[in-house]
Amino acid sequence: MKREERLNFIAQFIRENEIKTQEELVNTLLTHGIDVTQATVSRDIKSLALIKVPAESGGYRYDLPKNKEVLQSSLHKALAFDAITGVKMKDNMLWILANPGTTSLVKNYLLEEYGDDIFSIIIDDDSALVVFEIEEEAKTLYNLLTEF
Known part of the structure; x- marks a missing residue:
């Protein structure tokens, strides 16, 4: 299952x-x-x-x-994090690897949760390049993703 x-x-x-x-x-x-x-x-x-x-x-x-919004947000986070297969960090950027076809879900979650801190996200079928405004925000998300 x-x-x-x-x-x-x-x-x-x-x-x-x-x-x-x-x-x-x-x-x-x-x-x-x-x-x-x-x-x-x-x-x-x-x-x-x-x-x-x-x-x-x-x-x-x-x-x-x-609160249905809390439940939906929790499910959205779980699905997005479950799709992620790897992450690398360089300065204020994260390169996120994901299961093929799931990067749109990951992108939507990241924009929903971290949109104010993100400069841009570029996705293809199985990876996303996330550019943050400042390096500290990239580190925060990197640490979260590597712990999950």
């Missing part, structure tokens, strides 16, 4: 069921034939920006953010 499909499954399952722990979510996914590790689920929870809210049965359960 692709990451996007898994994220959509988790979001739908969280809407319809009470999940209190990562372990419970891992077991649920495994029961539904989705092979995951706890680390994968942890990243998925972060990508979906899941929050903990009081559960009807006591304690806390996972829930989706009520």
